[in-house]
Amino acid sequence: MSLGFVLPLIADDDTVEWLSNYKDAIQEAKRTHKPIFLEYRCEA
Amino acid sequence: MEGRIFDAQVVLSPKNSPRGKLMTQYVCVRVTRMDDVDIALFERDWINTLYYFILNSDEQIYLRYGGRDARSGETYLDLNSIELALEKGLDLHRKYQQGELPKTERPKPRFPREIPPLVERTFAKNQCVECHLIGDFDLVDREQKGTLDKVKQLYRWPDIRALGIELDVPKGLLVKEVKDAAQTAGMKAGDVIAKVNGTSVWTYGDLQYFYDKVPRDATQVKITVDRAGQAVDLPIALRERWWLTDLRFRQLSVDPRSEFESRPLTSAERQKYDLRANGFSAEVARIGGFAQMLKVHELKIGDIVFAVDGVEQDDIANTPELYIKLRKTAGDTVTLDIIRDGKRMKMPVVTQRMYFRK
Numbered sequence: 001m002s003l004g005f006v007l008p009l010i011a012d013d014d015t016v017e018w019l020s021n022y023k024d025a026i027q028e029a030k031r032t033h034k035p036i037f038l039e040y041r042c043e044a
Numbered sequence: 045m046e047g048r049i050f051d052a053q054v055v056l057s058p059k060n061s062p063r064g065k066l067m068t069q070y071v072c073v074r075v076t077r078m079d080d081v082d083i084a085l086f087e088r089d090w091i092n093t094l095y096y097f098i099l100n101s102d103e104q105i106y107l108r109y110g111g112r113d114a115r116s117g118e119t120y121l122d123l124n125s126i127e128l129a130l131e132k133g134l135d136l137h138r139k140y141q142q143g144e145l146p147k148t149e150r151p152k153p154r155f156p157r158e159i160p161p162l163v164e165r166t167f168a169k170n171q172c173v174e175c176h177l178i179g180d181f182d183l184v185d186r187e188q189k190g191t192l193d194k195v196k197q198l199y200r201w202p203d204i205r206a207l208g209i210e211l212d213v214p215k216g217l218l219v220k221e222v223k224d225a226a227q228t229a230g231m232k233a234g235d236v237i238a239k240v241n242g243t244s245v246w247t248y249g250d251l252q253y254f255y256d257k258v259p260r261d262a263t264q265v266k267i268t269v270d271r272a273g274q275a276v277d278l279p280i281a282l283r284e285r286w287w288l289t290d291l292r293f294r295q296l297s298v299d300p301r302s303e304f305e306s307r308p309l310t311s312a313e314r315q316k317y318d319l320r321a322n323g324f325s326a327e328v329a330r331i332g333g334f335a336q337m338l339k340v341h342e343l344k345i346g347d348i349v350f351a352v353d354g355v356e357q358d359d360i361a362n363t364p365e366l367y368i369k370l371r372k373t374a375g376d377t378v379t380l381d382i383i384r385d386g387k388r389m390k391m392p393v394v395t396q397r398m399y400f401r402k
Binding site for chain 2: 014017019021027028032035036037038039041043
């Protein structure tokens with residue numbers, strides 16, 4: 001994978017929170033009853 | 045918008061922005077390694093390096109977002125239309141929770157580790173399982189097993205523009221311009237595409253996904269549009285080889301590259317050269333950029349090609365280069381029968397297997 005421009009994902013309190021693990025997202029969605037917004041990002 | 049910028053804009057959405065307010069109603073997850081992804085559930089055009097799904101914790105997919113065409117990797121990425129998708133996803137989730145949305149059947153799971161040539165190329169070398177490699181080595185695996193059906197599997201993700209449909213991308217599935225078969229069927233600018241062969245679609249990603257499911261021998265596809273609140277069914281005629289798309293940007297290993305393109309001869313031209321009326325004879329119209337460098341062939345623009353390894357006609361192919369793509373293996377050397385300056389001659393073509401970027 002190229003590291004030319006992989007987002008640093010520097011989250012702060014003002015931006016939307018992201019998980020980085022799909023299984024964790026499933027568990028969190030079960031807990032909160034929220035839907036999941038899933039991004040697949042490949043840097044080719 | 046360039047994919048990496050689009051990615052950044054979405055990932056770093058401020059919570060108090062319109063998009064951020066929608067996204068905070070979701071569990072947002074960003075996955076950058078494909079090693080353990082269920083590639084059957086999350087099937088898509090693997091050439092996209094950025095793609096989105098909206099689903100629930102039962103892993104029922106509500107909608108897809110993303111997609112590209114031969115013009116650009118970012119043709120259908122737009123911050124306005126992704127907001128529409130996020131709104132629709134919340135609506136579908138409410139319906140699901142209220143039991144108003146039928147459950148869909150989950151495909152049998154399949155993982156990248158089940159594709160031996162992909163394992164050899166990535167896992168075994170401790171290298172990243174990149175999206176485009178999944179699609180490419182899935183085809184290589186099929187080729188090695190003798191199960192590759194090129195019409196169905198090489199020519200994936202047909203372009204809706206071949207139907208004459210141009211979308212107003214920021215507005216999702218709103219039709220901006222109509223011509224050709226879509227116009228003949230009655231589609232109009234201002235329609236909103238709602239279904240493909242009876243299956244609801246909410247985004248370009250959905251449209252591309254379900255349009256790809258149309259059998260390659262189909263003669264029409266039913267597109268349902270929302271026209272001023274009314275559902276209108278439009279049976280759109282599919283022309284011969286409607287699934288044919290430009291493969292060049294895909295750089296597929298199993299695509300035998302012959303580095304020329306041709307124009308099918310007219311009936312009059314076939315008569316003039318005394319060639320089969322139903323053959324795939326054609327005039328060379330473009331020479332590929334690697335033809336000379338890789339010593340693929342010595343064709344010239346204007347040459348008439350009328351046979352490949354002695355074969356002059358095919359049930360599907362209407363040009364010699366399509367015949368080579370469908371019937372030959374990348375790397376094969378074939379012999380063309382050509383006419384140049386009125387003289388018939390043989391021309392070897394060393395087709396290329398694309399290893400670049402693999």
